[in-house]
Amino acid sequence: MNSFTFYSPTKVIFGKDAEMHAAREIKAFGGTRVMVVYGGGSVVKSGLLQKITKQLEDNQIPYTTLGGVKPNPLLSLAREGIRQALEFEVDFILAVGGGSVIDTAKAIAHGVANPDIDIWKFWSREAVVEKSLPVGVVLTLSAAGSETSDSAVITNDEIRSKRGLSTEFNRPRFALMNPELTYTLPRYQIMCGIVDIMMHTMERYFSPELGNDLTDEIAESLLRVMIKNGPIALENPTDYHAMSEIMWCGSLSHNGLTGLGGKGDFATHQLGHELSAMFDVAHGASLSAVWDSWARYCFNVNPERFAQFGRKVWGISEGSAEAIGKAAIERTEAFFASVGAPTCFSELGIGVQPDEVVRELADRCVYFGQRTIGSFRVLGRDDVYQIYAMANR
Amino acid sequence: MNSFTFYSPTKVIFGKDAEMHAAREIKAFGGTRVMVVYGGGSVVKSGLLQKITKQLEDNQIPYTTLGGVKPNPLLSLAREGIRQALEFEVDFILAVGGGSVIDTAKAIAHGVANPDIDIWKFWSREAVVEKSLPVGVVLTLSAAGSETSDSAVITNDEIRSKRGLSTEFNRPRFALMNPELTYTLPRYQIMCGIVDIMMHTMERYFSPELGNDLTDEIAESLLRVMIKNGPIALENPTDYHAMSEIMWCGSLSHNGLTGLGGKGDFATHQLGHELSAMFDVAHGASLSAVWDSWARYCFNVNPERFAQFGRKVWGISEGSAEAIGKAAIERTEAFFASVGAPTCFSELGIGVQPDEVVRELADRCVYFGQRTIGSFRVLGRDDVYQIYAMANR
Numbered sequence: 021m022n023s024f025t026f027y028s029p030t031k032v033i034f035g036k037d038a039e040m041h042a043a044r045e046i047k048a049f050g051g052t053r054v055m056v057v058y059g060g061g062s063v064v065k066s067g068l069l070q071k072i073t074k075q076l077e078d079n080q081i082p083y084t085t086l087g088g089v090k091p092n093p094l095l096s097l098a099r100e101g102i103r104q105a106l107e108f109e110v111d112f113i114l115a116v117g118g119g120s121v122i123d124t125a126k127a128i129a130h131g132v133a134n135p136d137i138d139i140w141k142f143w144s145r146e147a148v149v150e151k152s153l154p155v156g157v158v159l160t161l162s163a164a165g166s167e168t169s170d171s172a173v174i175t176n177d178e179i180r181s182k183r184g185l186s187t188e189f190n191r192p193r194f195a196l197m198n199p200e201l202t203y204t205l206p207r208y209q210i211m212c213g214i215v216d217i218m219m220h221t222m223e224r225y226f227s228p229e230l231g232n233d234l235t236d237e238i239a240e241s242l243l244r245v246m247i248k249n250g251p252i253a254l255e256n257p258t259d260y261h262a263m264s265e266i267m268w269c270g271s272l273s274h275n276g277l278t279g280l281g282g283k284g285d286f287a288t289h290q291l292g293h294e295l296s297a298m299f300d301v302a303h304g305a306s307l308s309a310v311w312d313s314w315a316r317y318c319f320n321v322n323p324e325r326f327a328q329f330g331r332k333v334w335g336i337s338e339g340s341a342e343a344i345g346k347a348a349i350e351r352t353e354a355f356f357a358s359v360g361a362p363t364c365f366s367e368l369g370i371g372v373q374p375d376e377v378v379r380e381l382a383d384r385c386v387y388f389g390q391r392t393i394g395s396f397r398v399l400g401r402d403d404v405y406q407i408y409a410m411a412n413r
Numbered sequence: 414m415n416s417f418t419f420y421s422p423t424k425v426i427f428g429k430d431a432e433m434h435a436a437r438e439i440k441a442f443g444g445t446r447v448m449v450v451y452g453g454g455s456v457v458k459s460g461l462l463q464k465i466t467k468q469l470e471d472n473q474i475p476y477t478t479l480g481g482v483k484p485n486p487l488l489s490l491a492r493e494g495i496r497q498a499l500e501f502e503v504d505f506i507l508a509v510g511g512g513s514v515i516d517t518a519k520a521i522a523h524g525v526a527n528p529d530i531d532i533w534k535f536w537s538r539e540a541v542v543e544k545s546l547p548v549g550v551v552l553t554l555s556a557a558g559s560e561t562s563d564s565a566v567i568t569n570d571e572i573r574s575k576r577g578l579s580t581e582f583n584r585p586r587f588a589l590m591n592p593e594l595t596y597t598l599p600r601y602q603i604m605c606g607i608v609d610i611m612m613h614t615m616e617r618y619f620s621p622e623l624g625n626d627l628t629d630e631i632a633e634s635l636l637r638v639m640i641k642n643g644p645i646a647l648e649n650p651t652d653y654h655a656m657s658e659i660m661w662c663g664s665l666s667h668n669g670l671t672g673l674g675g676k677g678d679f680a681t682h683q684l685g686h687e688l689s690a691m692f693d694v695a696h697g698a699s700l701s702a703v704w705d706s707w708a709r710y711c712f713n714v715n716p717e718r719f720a721q722f723g724r725k726v727w728g729i730s731e732g733s734a735e736a737i738g739k740a741a742i743e744r745t746e747a748f749f750a751s752v753g754a755p756t757c758f759s760e761l762g763i764g765v766q767p768d769e770v771v772r773e774l775a776d777r778c779v780y781f782g783q784r785t786i787g788s789f790r791v792l793g794r795d796d797v798y799q800i801y802a803m804a805n806r
Binding site for chain 2: 021022023024025026027028029031032033034035036038199231233234237238240241242244245248249261264265267268269272280281
C-alpha cells in the first residue's frame, strides 16, 4: 500500500426522510443565516424546496434562495450568488440538488469567504483557497459525488472553459441522502449518473501506481455493485434498493477511498469536459463517449491491469492477460450501450465532427499545449487528438 | 441499503515517516499544550517517543507525558492521567501506541473536559459525554482500529469490569500511520491484531439487518485482504506491503464503513471482554477462542448468511448453502489455528475451567441478567453459558 492522505469529514445521513435533518445539521455546524441553492423547477414542484425552507422557518433561521443552476454550472450564476449572499450576510450555504448545484454552492462559499478575490482565479490556479464558508447538501441526484468530494467543476461562460478544482475546502460538512428523492429523475440523467459514478472509480483504478490490495478490492466491489444495480434502477427508478446502492456508490466513488495509494488518471474526465464545454452535452454521456477509445489507446501501457479489471469486475477467467483485458474493454463498452450511454460522438448526439473541430477539442483539452492530461498514460496534444479521432464515429 | 449515519472525520496520513507530521497536525487542530500518552519501553527504546517530543520542542509546544499504559488499559491510570493533564492545563492529547494507549487517551480527554464527572460514569452509562478534548494518534499497532473508531474500552480495576463506550467524541482528529512502526512487534501481538481486525468486520457482517450490497462487498473485500496478507506478515513482519495492508484494514474495519446499513452483533467482543477481565488474556486471542463456538451456536439463525461468507470470503462454491456455511466456519477456525490464534480455552492458555467458572463468566457477561448481548442472535445468560461451555475444551 502506497502512501496517502485521506480526510473525508462529511457527515452522511442516509435513508428515508434524511432531508428532514437539514435545520438540525445546519445549526450543529454553526450556520445562522443560510443561502439555499437549487436548480430547476423539479425541486419546487416536488415540494422538496418548501420542505427545506419550512424547516428553516420553524427553526428561526433566516435564509435567502438562489435557483436556476443548470447542468455544467456557470461561473456567472455563482458570481450572482456571491453578490446576493454577501448582501444577505449568509454564513452557511445549503445545496439542494445534484453535482451542479453542489459545485455552485461550493463556488459561492469560496467567494463569500474571499470577497476580494475573483473566484475564477481559484479555478484558473491564479489563487489558492485558504478559507471558505461551510456547505451542506440535500442530494437529489446520484452522480457527481460532489456531496463528499473535494472537487468542484465550474464553466466560465465568458471564455467557454470548464475547469475542476480540488481543495479540502470543497468538502461539505454534511450530506443528507434520501434515495427516494432520486425516483423522479429522467432516465437519461440516471444513466449519466451511473456512468459518472463508475468513471470516478475507473479513473482511479487505472493508475500508474499500483499494489494497493484493499483499495483495488473496494474499487472492484463498487463497480460490481454498479453493474448489478444500474440496469435495475433504469428498469424501475422507484426500486429503493437499487437506487440506494447507486446513491451510496456515488459518494464512495469520489470521496477518495477507491483510489488511496494510487494516482488518479482522470484523462477521461478532461476529455469529456471539453466536449461538454463545446457542445453542452451531459457530463456522464461525455465520459462514456470517449472511454473505450481512451482504453484502447492506452491498453499497451499495462495490459495486466486491464486483465485484472476483466477478471475481478467482469468475471472473465478464460484466456491470456491480453485477451481478458481486451474483452474487459468490450464488456464495458457493451454495458454502457446496454444502459443507453453513448460510446462515440454520433451516439452523443453531436454527429461525426470535421477534423478541424477534433483538432480544436484536442488543443483546448491540453490548454493549447500548456499541459498534459492523464497519469496511467500521460497524454499530450497528439495523443488527445488520436483519442478524440477514435471516438469521432 | 438500509438507513445509516456515517461520520468518520479522522484525517489519516499513511505511509513512511507519517509520524513526522505530529506537531503540524496538533497545531492544525488547535493544540497548544499537549499530553503524550504511551505504553511500555518499546516506544522509548525505538526512539519514537523522542522523535515526537523533539517535534513538540522544535515547535515550542509545551507537553507532559504519561507512560505505562498496559493492554486491557486500566481506569486507575486514566484517572492519574486526568489529574496530571488538568494540572498541566493540556488542551490536546496525543496517543503514541496501539488501542490501549489510544483508549486511555480518549478517557483522559473526556475526563479533562469534564473535571466534575467521574469518568467511569461514561462507561457505566450513568453519564453521557457531551464534550471532550481533541485526541491525535501515532499508531504503532494494527489491531483495535481505535485510531478511527468511535469506541474506547476501559477496565475498571477496582471491580474487575471491562466495558466499551461508543460516542462521536471518541473519534480522533488525526491518525499518523507508518507501517514500519509495527515491524518490531512480537508475533503474538501481530496475530492478535489480525484476529481483532477480522472480528471487527465479521461482527458487523453477521447482522440481523441485511441487504446492503456495497457494505457486504467492502466487508468481504477487507476479509480477503486480511486472509491474504496476515500469514505473510507473520512470516515476515518487515514485509512493508503486508504490514501496510493490515494497518489500513485495521482502520477501515472499525470506522463503521464495513457495517453501514446493518446492526453490529458484537457478541464475540462481549464474550472476549469477560475472558480478558477475568484472566487478563490478550484481546485478540480472547475473540478467536470463542468465535467458532459462537458461530456454531448461532448458525441456524441464518445459514444462508454463513454460506455467503463461505462463497465470497473463502471461495467455497460446492455444496448446499448449509454445507458451504458450515465449511466456512471450519475454514475460519483453521485459519485462526494456522496463524497461531487460540480457538478454545486451553489454547488460550487458561486451561479447561470448572463449570462454576464458566457460569460466573456467563453471569458477568450478561451483567447478572441485566442485559442480553448480540443482535444476529440475541443471547441471554443461558446462551452465553452454552457458548462458553463449547469453547471450554
